[in-house]
Amino acid sequence: MKKIITFLILFAFATPAFAETVVFNTNTGKYHKTSCTWAKKCTVNCIKIDKQKAKQQGGRPCKVCGG
Numbered sequence: 001m002k003k004i005i006t007f008l009i010l011f012a013f014a015t016p017a018f019a020e021t022v023v024f025n026t027n028t029g030k031y032h033k034t035s036c037t038w039a040k041k042c043t044v045n046c047i048k049i050d051k052q053k054a055k056q057q058g059g060r061p062c063k064v065c066g067g
């Protein structure tokens with residue numbers, strides 16, 4: 001039983017690292033943290049996708065928030 005709980009805790013902490021959502025600007029090719037000021041300003045060309053997918057599409061991290 002203890003092992004299962006340990007596993008669940010590890011899984012809960014590990015999950016965000018795999019699926020980090022960023023705001024990807026398809027117009028400029030830059031991606032932002034969802035908390036970034038520019039991400040909030042970007043409403044037309046921006047989509048929310050996984051950071052990995054943003055990189056795969058040639059995305060570059062924002063200089064302000066670091067992506």
Ligand SMILES: [Zn+2]
Nearest residue numbers: 032036062065
């Ligand atoms: Zn940003």
